[in-house]
Amino acid sequence: MDSVTIAGVDCGTNSIRLMIAEVDAHGLHVVTPRILRIIRLGEGVDKNRRFSDDALQRAYAAVREFAEVLSRQHVDSLRFVATSATRDAANRNEFEDAVESILGVRPEVIPGSEEAALSFLGATATLHSKQNQSQNQSQTPPQAHMRDHAPYLVVDLGGGSTELVVGGDGDAVPEYQVRAGFSMNVGSVRMTERHLLADPPTEAQIEEATADIDEHIDEAFTRIPAQDVSTIIGVSGTVTTMSAIAMGCQSYDRHAVDGARITFDDVLKADDRVLRMSRKERGTVGAIHPGRIDVVGGGALIWTRVLTRVASAAATQGRHIDSFLASEHGLLDGIVLDRGRKMLADNI
Template sequence: MKSVTVAGIDCGTNSIRLKIARVDDQGMHEIVPRILRVIRLGQDVDKTHRFAQDALDRAYTAAAEFAGVLAQHPVDAIRFVATSATRDAVNRDTFEDGIEQILGVRPEVIPGTEEADLSFLGATSVVSRGELEPPYLVVDLGGGSTELVLGGDGIDAPSTQVQAAFSMDIGSVRMTERHLRHDPPSETEIAEAIADIDEHIDEAFRMVPAGRTRTIIGVSGTVPR
């Protein structure tokens, strides 16, 4: 296989990331390590269902920085995916147009199910055989949404094969703006947030048999290191 140089940009509710790598028969070889910028694109989207101009400006500033990096490291292909906040924003065309003008690529707004699949693929691709016990439950805790994805057991189904997935409209930004109106938040606000989260998790567990899990893998910047 001829090697190709590719770039991936992941634009979530809270942050945007760029990575550039060369891919060949031996796998992926990092050229530019992940660059992450906190842009809070989802500012007030849960309440207004629109991108705020301040949030768009922050996204465009990060995109311009990424354009400079890409100019120094030409790629054969680039994929820009946008997730929860962009799914919810009625003025997402404005965001897509602005990004396309800066980077020459139009954001691809992916559904929660595809976001879940990609999170699982990325997380399990770096797990060495025998290192962790399957089935794996990948938890992608983002700013606007959270995905639970369960894979196979490595016997009846490959451990890297998705068996069940569910995407919830809960995340660090969304819950903060929806419930935590003071700093520090009141006990009532915390209780409201917990109740909201529990309701979504109960629904997720009806779709994803999390009791089969042997290893939990957390991804995204919200997961504690």
């Protein structure tokens, strides 16, 4: 068996995504471009520890749509992964049973550590592929990759949690191997529902949210070597949305954003501006998906704090970080690659 076709579903707190791709020795090749639906499955979960009926119905509608897409494709394996909100919901069995009845597979509710590792795999495998392609073609690498070197930090900023994963230095630990990871229980939906309740949020609410985020980052930094980081790769809807705004995109352009290098100066200004906007004002910003309007400010604040704190930690070791790479590749790519590689290995 030289290749396998894998369908992957990434079901998060705010969105659900489907991608179908062929996996072979050279990596991942997309068959059906990723489909994104904003379902807000985690609405109220931080407070109530349960999925609401409305949230479940939104999720089931998306899953039925995915089932229709899958009925028209041949796939060797389907993997459905659920993350932060599902980990926290007391009635998750109801959700899992319904998904299994629609798709024929039961959701894997993975721990934050596995989510972090899969996000790192998806983000760095794509980076590795692009760098190899540039070298094989004997061309100067794109500017977005000219200063990229290990150790990499992949940040997957979701609706309910944010994963921070550091890879190796290329010496003691291979640069594309996870060295340490940590999942923080902070995300765009969670911070908005917990702190940023006014429209627009008040200064006091922003300060409370910042303190909450920093407390989680403090804990994360006891688990990951943030001071060793050389390159930051940001994935997820919040990161790519804020990247598009920082780049001045009038509407969201995934091709422009994917692989772009964004300076801290540009994105921190964009983060602060969006955080302090009313929801009505955010609705006029073409790069923001309508399903993110109410929570993207919370995500922007998390992104600001993560970038600021990592840069400060790296500076203690003489490392200067003033930009990051935006990536459209993360957990979903990792889900598909991981399953595909395991299937190929089992058939060798």
